[in-house]
Amino acid sequence: MAAPIVEVLENDTDVANRLCDIVIDHANKAIESDGFFAVGFSGGSLVKFLCAGLPTRKTDWAKWRIFFCDERHVSYDDPECTYAQYRKGLEGKVTLTEDSNIFPINPNVSVEKAAEEYVQKVRKVFPGNDLPSFHLLLLGMGPDGHTCSLFPGHQLLKETERMYAAISDSPKPPPCRITMTYPVINNCKCAIFASCGAGKADILQRVLEGNEADPLPAASVRPTKGDVMWLLDKAAAAKLKSCL
Numbered sequence: 416m417a418a419p420i421v422e423v424l425e426n427d428t429d430v431a432n433r434l435c436d437i438v439i440d441h442a443n444k445a446i447e448s449d450g451f452f453a454v455g456f457s458g459g460s461l462v463k464f465l466c467a468g469l470p471t472r473k474t475d476w477a478k479w480r481i482f483f484c485d486e487r488h489v490s491y492d493d494p495e496c497t498y499a500q501y502r503k504g505l506e507g508k509v510t511l512t513e514d515s516n517i518f519p520i521n522p523n524v525s526v527e528k529a530a531e532e533y534v535q536k537v538r539k540v541f542p543g544n545d546l547p548s549f550h551l552l553l554l555g556m557g558p559d560g561h562t563c564s565l566f567p568g569h570q571l572l573k574e575t576e577r578m579y580a581a582i583s584d585s586p587k588p589p590p591c592r593i594t595m596t597y598p599v600i601n602n603c604k605c606a607i608f609a610s611c612g613a614g615k616a617d618i619l620q621r622v623l624e625g626n627e628a629d630p631l632p633a634a635s636v637r638p639t640k641g642d643v644m645w646l647l648d649k650a651a652a653a654k655l656k657s658c659l
């Protein structure tokens with residue numbers, strides 16, 4: 416298991432640019448070697464970072480297979496819907512076709528059923544693989560150390576079987592979501608976190624340097640055969656001893 420790679424950039428614009436450059440590089444290499452690019456998108460600040468820069472770069476969007484690392488169980492017209500946020504941000508710039516190159520959850524069934532259905536969608540893109548290995552997961556981290564919809568102290572941190580699970584008691588609203596779990600997260604080829612702002616500084620220090628006995632959710636993202644990278648702005652990195 417490789418140690419996390421940490422890059423500190425001047426500000427959030429530089430983080431977004433660097434992130435988009437790296438994503439496109441991974442995408443084009445995966446398309447060349449495997450014929451498709453399986454990527455997990457997160458919500459929150461990642462939406463703005465990716466929508467700003469991805470459309471200006473060259474890639475074959477038809478070969479992308481965009482899944483969600485987590486998603487809120489709300490209708491597509493709800494402003495909390497991550498899928499809708501990406502659609503809005505990329506509209507008119509990138510051709511996104513539902514269940515062809517982008518895979519939303521089904522909000523019209525129960526959250527448990529939506530998680531089960533989503534596993535089937537993932538399986539279709541990785542036929543024959545018991546545990547898919549995404550080319551890239553793009554992750555955010557909340558100020559409590561959560562990533563995806565895996566929250567500190569939640570029982571889903573112990574999930575070992577299902578690759579996506581439902582959560583109905585998310586401490587951050589909305590309460591009902593579906594989320595990737597560690598078995599599939601830590602089977603990815605590469606995971607990249609992008610975190611910006613002074614509000615993340617304390618928790619980042621704990622996640623990256625805390626060596627805690629009961630690690631925060633973001634600290635448990637350690638792909639067994641892949642890399643984990645952190646792209647930070649100076650404000651978020653301000654309390655890292657290794658960056659002083």
Ligand SMILES: O=C1O[C@H](COP(=O)(O)O)[C@@H](O)[C@H](O)[C@H]1O
Pocket residue numbers: 457458459460461485486554555556557558561562563564587
């Ligand atoms: O609720 C969520 O929050 C996390 C972190 O968001 P951020 O805005 O603090 O970067 C996000 O990664 C996740 O996808 C989302 O559902």
